[in-house]
Amino acid sequence: MTSKQTKTCQQVAGKFLFYTRAVDPTMLHALNSLTAAQSTGTQRIVTALVHLLNYCATHPDAKIRYHASGMILHIHSDASYLSESQARNRAGGHHYLSNPPSPKPPPPNGPILSIAKILRQVMSSAAEAELGALFLNAKEGTVLRTMLEEMGHPQPATPLQTDNSTTDGIVNGTCKQRQSCAIGMRFYWVCDHTQQGHFHIFWAPGSNN
Numbered sequence: 277m278t279s280k281q282t283k284t285c286q287q288v289a290g291k292f293l294f295y296t297r298a299v300d301p302t303m304l305h306a307l308n309s310l311t312a313a314q315s316t317g318t319q320r321i322v323t324a325l326v327h328l329l330n331y332c333a334t335h336p337d338a339k340i341r342y343h344a345s346g347m348i349l350h351i352h353s354d355a356s357y358l359s360e361s362q363a364r365n366r367a368g369g370h371h372y373l374s375n376p377p378s379p380k381p382p383p384p385n386g387p388i389l390s391i392a393k394i395l396r397q398v399m400s401s402a403a404e405a406e407l408g409a410l411f412l413n414a415k416e417g418t419v420l421r422t423m424l425e426e427m428g429h430p431q432p433a434t435p436l437q438t439d440n441s442t443t444d445g446i447v448n449g450t451c452k453q454r455q456s457c458a459i460g461m462r463f464y465w466v467c468d469h470t471q472q473g474h475f476h477i478f479w480a481p482g483s484n485n
Contacts, residue, residue: 277317285325292332297390300429303328304392305366312394341350346375351417351436354482355395355409357402359411365395371468372419377435377476381400381484389434406440407463410447414466414475421474429454436475439482447477 277285289311294305306328313321352370369391374382391412399405414436421431438444445451447467470477 277314279320281306282314282317283324285310285321288325288329289314289363291374297408299340300335301370301387301390301392302338303331304390305368306331308366308392308394321396342386343383345383345385347373347424348376348382349417349420349424349431349434350374351434353406353436353438355405355415355440357405365399365405365408367391367393367395367412369409369413369416371382371413371417375438376432388474389420391416403440403442403446404463406438406443407446407466408417410436410438410443410477412465414469418469418474433473433476436477437480437484438477439480443480444477444479 289307292303294309296307301378310325349370354368356366356368358365363470370387371389371391372385372387374385376382393407393412395412397407397408399408409425416433417436421434424431429483442451447470449467466475466477469475
């Protein structure tokens with residue numbers, strides 16, 4: 277990319293950062309990838325930038341709809357393995373308020389927080405990437421739980437959904453670890469908080485995420 281194209285990329289990122297966080301989180305991943313690649317960008321990044329701007333022009337009036345709920349925090353967590361350059365992985369999260377947990381899935385709601393980040397650590401498996409995404413979402417979820425409780429909304433164990441059965445087994449202690457010994461210690465923070473009753477981590481198919 278030329279210096280002019282790099283500056284244009286920076287201007288687009290600065291312009292749309294708040295908009296994607298507050299109004300249209302579907303653009304977060306694309307904007308995140310452009311921001312990460314702008315220092316060593318190529319003409320492929322310029323093409324991706326034009327594609328994003330065309331998307332913005334095609335969908336100029338994005339909206340988020342919120343419904344009244346029981347003010348119980350729910351989190352959906354996901355990760356994509358080796359989807360970024362330099363063997364990096366991507367983590368995503370959807371934090372929303374809904375009714376208390378029940379056998380029937382609670383109705384969805386507009387997000388109060390959307391997470392779209394590139395994991396700094398190099399993961400050795402898809403399960404480890406999913407566990408890294410759980411760590412990021414649970415860390416942010418802890419802050420939201422505290423805020424809701426201080427606002428007068430007691431929180432049960434926060435339902436945290438993952439679509440990776442191996443990760444679910446590691447966190448809940450239902451599978452025997454052998455090849456997963458190299459997983460970073462910081463990710464076992466999720467296991468500790470699950471055992472303390474702060475989170476209820478469960479598996480659900482990716483189509484429901």
